[in-house]
Amino acid sequence: MSQKPAPAHDLTWIKxxxxxxxxxxxxxxxxxxxxxxxxxxxxxxxxxxLRSVAMEEMVHMAIACNMLAALGGSPQIKNxxxxxxxxxxxxxxxxDLQVGLAQYSRNQxxxxxxxxxxxxxxxxxxxxxxxxxxxxLYQAIRxxxxxxxxxxxxxxxxxxxxxxxxDDIGFATIKYAPGVDPVPPLCxxxxxxxxxxxxxxxxxxxxxxxxxxxxxxxxxxxxxxHGARYQDPIPPVKLTCATEPLFFxxxxxxxxxxxxxxxxxxxxxxxLLALDPNAAAVTKDLAAFDTAFxxxxxxxxxxxxGPAAVSWKTLGGAVHGMVDLRVLSCFNILxxxxxxxxxxxxxxxYPDEIDQLRRYTDLxxxxxxxxxxxxxxx
Numbered sequence: 001m002s003q004k005p006a007p008a009h010d011l012t013w014i015k016x017x018x019x020x021x022x023x024x025x026x027x028x029x030x031x032x033x034x035x036x037x038x039x040x041x042x043x044x045x046x047x048x049x050l051r052s053v054a055m056e057e058m059v060h061m062a063i064a065c066n067m068l069a070a071l072g073g074s075p076q077i078k079n080x081x082x083x084x085x086x087x088x089x090x091x092x093x094x095x096d097l098q099v100g101l102a103q104y105s106r107n108q109x110x111x112x113x114x115x116x117x118x119x120x121x122x123x124x125x126x127x128x129x130x131x132x133x134x135x136x137l138y139q140a141i142r143x144x145x146x147x148x149x150x151x152x153x154x155x156x157x158x159x160x161x162x163x164x165x166x167d168d169i170g171f172a173t174i175k176y177a178p179g180v181d182p183v184p185p186l187c188x189x190x191x192x193x194x195x196x197x198x199x200x201x202x203x204x205x206x207x208x209x210x211x212x213x214x215x216x217x218x219x220x221x222x223x224x225x226h227g228a229r230y231q232d233p234i235p236p237v238k239l240t241c242a243t244e245p246l247f248f249x250x251x252x253x254x255x256x257x258x259x260x261x262x263x264x265x266x267x268x269x270x271x272l273l274a275l276d277p278n279a280a281a282v283t284k285d286l287a288a289f290d291t292a293f294x295x296x297x298x299x300x301x302x303x304x305x306g307p308a309a310v311s312w313k314t315l316g317g318a319v320h321g322m323v324d325l326r327v328l329s330c331f332n333i334l335x336x337x338x339x340x341x342x343x344x345x346x347x348x349x350y351p352d353e354i355d356q357l358r359r360y361t362d363l364x365x366x367x368x369x370x371x372x373x374x375x376x377x378x
Contacts, residue, residue: 020091
């Protein structure tokens with residue numbers, strides 16, 4: 001009797017891919033937060049929507065951390081580095097996506113929809129990527145967990161040095177317990193991430209009753225893009241790219257007041273700051289934001305890799321730090337206008353990026369700086 005070949009995606013691959021998932025969830029945060037911080041007033045539907053999605057992305061990142069920790073790995077967060085603008089997301093997900101840090105706009109909302117897109121809405125586009133969506137990467141991890149069930153069970157039983165964080169908050173934790181199979185909880189954790197991102201199924205953009213039937217991330221962003229709340233069509237129709245607008249004919253959503261921030265170029269405004277007479281003040285506030293942001297990453301790393309007794313408190317400190325980011329951004333950085341003569345020189349300063357800068361910034365109006373999200377830990 002021939003021996004069954006080992007799955008191509010083994011336990012080592014699962015752990016590596018979960019670290020990539022952590023980095024992937026992390027990658028969405030600066031993108032979504034940049035748009036959120038560009039809103040002049042925070043009580044709009046747009047602000048609340050962006051905030052809710054960003055908070056859930058932090059939860060998804062935490063779930064991936066708990067999964068990796070359960071398998072004996074140690075989530076690496078403190079030194080994460082993603083240099084925006086970027087093509088493709090960590091783990092090989094959405095390799096065709098080009099996204100950067102920019103203000104709230106319809107063009108940026110299109111990127112958000114691409115990030116959260118259900119596979120059903122990408123069908124027929126002739127894509128050959130291994131992971132055309134974030135969901136495709138998670139589904140591959142889920143399949144690998146079931147394919148390597150015995151190795152997964154042994155790894156959870158053996159444990160590792162990292163903490164499980166979240167018992168007091170409500171998101172999934174995976175701990176070894178005699179007689180309890182860890183494979184279903186691990187798969188359920190992935191299902192939670194998938195459902196909140198793209199919806200309960202290819203036929204629905206809302207979640208199941210387990211998550212209060214709220215709109216998925218995709219549906220929340222689509223509502224902002226279409227300017228109307230999600231509403232199931234009557235009579236029912238199949239969800240496709242062509243029929244999607246029919247699902248967004250509920251109560252109208254107004255367009256918020258947006259600060260015209262300059263999309264962050266690859267050098268983090270270095271060429272502009274070298275010429276800006278107000279560079280010292282701008283740089284000081286950009287650096288203060290970056291320091292606070294880096295402190296959040298350090299705190300998150302400590303929640304999983306530091307003393308278990310204070311892990312929850314450490315995580316709480318990281319969440320509280322998100323409030324500081326809004327203050328440091330909206331009331332400091334976004335108040336600095338880029339001199340008009342330097343805006344006129346952008347094509348010469350950034351010849352390879354000027355098309356992207358024009359796509360995400362109205363260069364005919366006064367232009368302001370935005371946060372860079374530099375990680376200064378490395």
